Amino acid sequence: MSILEVTDLTVTFPGGIQAVRGVSYEVERGEVLGIVGESGSGKSVTSLAIMGLLPRNAVVSGSVKLHGRELLGMDEDELIKVRGKAISMIFQDPLSAFTPVYTIGDQVAEAVRVHQKMAKDKAAKRAVELLDLVGIPNPHLRAKAFPHEFSGGMRQRAMIAMAIANDPDLLICDEPTTALDVTIQAQVLEVLKTAQQETGAGIVMITHDLGVIAGMADRVLVMYAGRPVEQGSVDDIYYRPRMPYTMGLLASIPRVDGEEGPLVPIEGNPPSPSALPPGCPFAPRCPMKVDMCDDEEPPLTPFAGGRQVACIRSHEIEHKGLTGADVFPVPVIPPSDVVRVPRAERSTVLQLDGMIRHYPLMKGAVFKRRVGTVYAVDGISFDVAEGETLALVGESGCGKTTTLQQIMQLEPPQGGRVVVLGKDSAKLDKDARKALRRDLQIVFQDPMAALDPRMPVSDIIAEPLRAHGRKDVRARVAELLELVGLSPEHAERYPQQFSGGQRQRIGIARALALEPKLLVLDEPVSALDVSIQAGVINLLEELKNTLGLSYLFVAHDLAVVRHLADRVAVMYLGRIAEIGTVENVYDHPAHPYTQALLSAIPLPDPEMERTRKRILLEGDLPSPADPPSGCRFRTRCPKFAQLSEADRRICVDEEPSVARLANAVDHGAACHYAEEIEVITASDDQEEK
Amino acid sequence: MGKYLLRRLAINAILVVIAASLAYVLAASTMNPRAAYQARQPPIAESVIDATLDAYNLNDKTPVIVRYGTWAKSVITGDFGKTWNGGSVNDEMGRRIFVSLRLLLIGTLAGFVIGVAFGAFSAVRQYKLSDRLIGVSSFVIMALPVFLLATLLAMATYNLNDALGFTLIEYTGEYNPKLAGWDQFVNRLNHLILPTISLSLGSIAFYSRIQRNMMLDVLGQDFVRTAMAKGLRRRTALTKHALRTALIPSATYFAFAFGTMFTGAIFTEKIFAWHGMGAWLVDAINANDVNSVAAVTFFTAVCVLFAAFLSDLLVAALDPRVRVS
């Protein structure tokens, strides 16, 4: 019998916003149901409606039955016995989900005491046990810490501890790992699996990451514009999608196991929930649309094999065996001329030599004082050749953004050298610096924050032109908008009137305004939905090839990097761990950190995920204010853990520097025991190399 | 933390010194204590006036800088100089300081505690009748300047007592010197009623608006949702999690509110005929009493900085994020 049964759930907010329009699903005991969908598709609102936690102005209808008992319309006295006891929820952002003024231990203990009559000290002890269960080291000490003293991964673990405190029958996880780095994500997913085994609970796993779902879910529900559009077993959805949206979604994700060729974007944007198209909500973006699609919204109808699809052409798709690449137009990206010249003969556009950037470490907001030094970037070297994309990857806090800022500032670094287009940043005067800025531009991560909300787009793009005294501003703005795939008529609109992907294109247009030679990209697609992301990635690739640009590309998504970059540098705690061509680093990683990083990335492939062998890292990134002696990675290094006492000595005493690997042209690693292995496709069946 | 506090105190001390010096120089260069003597009938000889003023360090024929030097030297020894007619500023201050402090302390505390309580209550019952009532009253009260409020209160009490035929609520002075012991104490309390109301009503309204806004900001946040997802009642989640967190920003306002409070006290003391520091300030300005003006400035500067300091401590006590461990 199913634990949770949701039937025809709808949620409407004031102003005619139909956030959820008829969601139905069931969850069985011990089953994991994955819900995927783009931002705004109603995933969170659905789960909040089930918990009864929506704001009071939301109108909810339909039915939510837990063990056959109706939850909608239940009064508070009854509902509080269900919440946190029979159903628990794990939220996306673990920092804001904890009350900042109480200790983690108290907050977990509170969850225990709400539902179990228990003395305070007993509850506190139980909280410590729970924290131990989810893998928090020194739980009795850490229980006394405040939320801001925990790292993101730790907080999410504590959140899980709180959620399983009362042995719930159902766990709703709303993007539980979206805010986390991949290695931490792998740890947290592991904890979730343990928690499920421990409690036997059913799990509703909400995410936009198709890789995460592939490894966890038994069944998958795909949502679009507030409705489920396809539902079925995980294999069916991934290998045999029968709805164009699902097909497009799967075709648009870049894969870390490296398939060549441009990504297939889904054109356009999801409809606004207050202005839905008359028929199929996907019709405006669907390449298979026929006139009948506009007549009425296709209902979610049963399909072969216990699955459900909402598309009038699904049988045709099944029949012809169509895939995303067949249906969606595959863009053609012109090849680049520059790369035909061997790398060694191309000029160097950017060179870093042992660059250092340290910050004073301040503590407290009111009582501020210096308590140490953050070694944000501690001596890194790399170079970017003309026409090349170098990607800088690493977990948050490893110094990627600091590196970019130091380059962009064009000021003398605290140590080492930064040479941009042959000019040393330490030797620039004011005019030379300004002149150099023409050739060096940046695209930021957050497309909302990167554009001044009070300026029309034409002014935003014209700003660098005016600053550098260009005259033909109007014509150039129109030209640039066209270049990035926007209509010049939109020049007088404000940034708020554009979608995320469009805003990012505006940011790119602004960066290109002065025809730079080197473009620095700071996580340019990480804030975008996958279907939109594909379009921006393709645009970047095309621009590079047609305009002969060089990119310095910072990202934490290694799949995107594999797709876009020529070379990659992996950073760890302010140092470079491994550097080389993408093929070398991804296919034969030699540094234990790179290996762990690559193996932590979930693949959107249920078959492979099920058998995949993971290298799980222990613990968190150490504080950059207090890096370990010798090799910075040794506190988490799986190889170090296996070494003998004598072999370890060198890792503790001597900091390894990047050394070229034998028999490779462009591949170096900073490890005393570097050894190339393959990790992405490694599975349990395979023997370890 | 101890070192930090010491540095903070030192900076505050410097600020007090500068503030008091500025006030002294300003007062000394613009005020004219001589006028009071020149207006005497029969007229006093100029040399006699000069001698008197010299004795009090008030002579405008001495350069301001020199007078400032003399004043500063005696202040360092703890002597604030002489009033315009030769009394000791220190004695005067000793008489008045506790009158004011009593009023300010009670007013501030009542304002903060009652205001926060009303604000929180209002936020929890958003858009209900009680919330609207509290909201409307706060707006009306905030539109009533203290001097109007005090005058209105005094008038109302006068009429009330008149109608009753006996003095139910006192509206002038701070105590009745004829009484003693327990009666005296009760009488003092009675005298406190009106000034306290007129002084704290404004801050009650102010804090209740602030606290309501802060609470509503916090209400929409994830951690309140988490608290309810655990199975807490809405009411419990609001008081235990939302209110506790929303207190922090209110406490920062504490630092700024004291200046307003003192200005309020000036009017309250004047209108209810209390002999406190505020009333003294007005009298001193009217009497061209330079040294008294400087002394009052010194007093308010110390109070304002103390309030700011207290506010920091309060924030640190409430918010683990700003504490240095």
Add this chain to the structure above:
Amino acid sequence: MRSKVVLRRLFRNKQARYGTVALILLILLAYIGPYIGPYDWTDKDFLAFMSAPDGDHWWGTGAIGQDMYAVTLRGMQKSIIIGLLVALIATGLAAVVGAFAGYFGGWVDKVLMWGVDLLLVLPSFLIIAIISPRLKGGTWLWFVVLLAAFTWMITSRVVRSMTLSLREREYVLAAVYMGIPRWKIIFRHVVPNLSSLLIIDATLNVSGAIIGEAALSFFGFGIQPPDVSLGTLIAEGSRNATGYPWLFAFPAGLLVLLVLSINLIGDGLRDALDPGSNS
């Protein structure tokens, strides 16, 4: 476009609607009312001293036979002007000082914030009270400057702390990396993005200044005769408030209404301008 949205949101708010209507009526009264009344504010009726309101003198007369209706409206005009001017100066000053301190940081910040702290410590009442008798005979604009000089500090601190976070915004960084001079960035990207705060603050400063003026005038430290303001009228009226309530009631009532309506608008603006607000 944005301003339209804000206005729509503002007028959806009932309090703000009442406030706006009341304020418009009050301003009309202050500026058109005098043409309707039978007397000029300088006229003195030697046949009626301290007479109660009647058909001739609508709001009664004062001690030397002034027509209270004309005089009060005249006072209200002055109060409104003072409020507007003070708010304009104070908010402008707060914006500039706060933005510079926050954006430049370092010693600029230290010096400016020290100045702010010092002004916060000095009792404004006292300084204005000491200086204002010197301004007798001078123009009342000096008084406006003095009031403004003690009104801007807290806002400038708020502006500063918001600038600190704006400074790290990517669009500001983008402008830096384009090579745009820093003062230009402040006026082009920082200050306009604080406009919500500044508009709200300016509104509340108007009412603050009106109260401040009245408070100082209550002790005779404010507007000096022969000029009148609501403050001077209330001060005079309160001396005889029990016997001749009309001398007190009209100016006091108008003051409260004026301040109340402005505060209601300010509060409504806060809701309308702040997208995260609960309304």
